[in-house]
Amino acid sequence: MPGQRVPKDRAGLRTRRHIRVRAKVKGTLERPRLVVFRSDKHIYAQLVNDTTQRTIATVSDAGFTGKKSEKSVAVGKKIAEKAKAAGISKVVFDRAGYQYHGRVKAVADGAREGGLEF
Numbered sequence: 001m002p003g004q005r006v007p008k009d010r011a012g013l014r015t016r017r018h019i020r021v022r023a024k025v026k027g028t029l030e031r032p033r034l035v036v037f038r039s040d041k042h043i044y045a046q047l048v049n050d051t052t053q054r055t056i057a058t059v060s061d062a063g064f065t066g067k068k069s070e071k072s073v074a075v076g077k078k079i080a081e082k083a084k085a086a087g088i089s090k091v092v093f094d095r096a097g098y099q100y101h102g103r104v105k106a107v108a109d110g111a112r113e114g115g116l117e118f
Helices: 010-024 068-085 103-113
Strands: 033-038 043-049 054-060 092-094
Touching (some): 033 103, 043 103, 054 068
Parallel strands (some): 033 092
Antiparallel strands (some): 033 043, 043 054
C-alpha cells in the first residue's frame, strides 16, 4: 500500500504475520484460541476467549527441566490439562506469526497428546 511503512526487522515482520493470522482465527468460550509466544529462552501458551476478551488459562516453561523442545512439549501437555479442568476439549491454534515448526509445533503436539482437539 502506498505511503505505508513496511517493517524490515524480524519482530515487525512477525507482527504483520500475526495480524494476518488473527484476522482468521477467533476464539470462543466453546473453542478458545491457544496462543503460543516464543522468546529466545522461554515459551508460553495461553487459552483466550476472544468474545469476552478473557484469558482462561496460561502456562510457561518455568519449573520444567530439559531441552527447550522438551519443555515445549511439557507446556503443551500442561495447557491441555488446564483446559480439561476448565471443561474445554477443542481449541483453535494461533501460532502468533511464528513458523509451525520446532518449539511451536512441539507445544501443539504436547497439547494433542494431552487430549486437546484442534
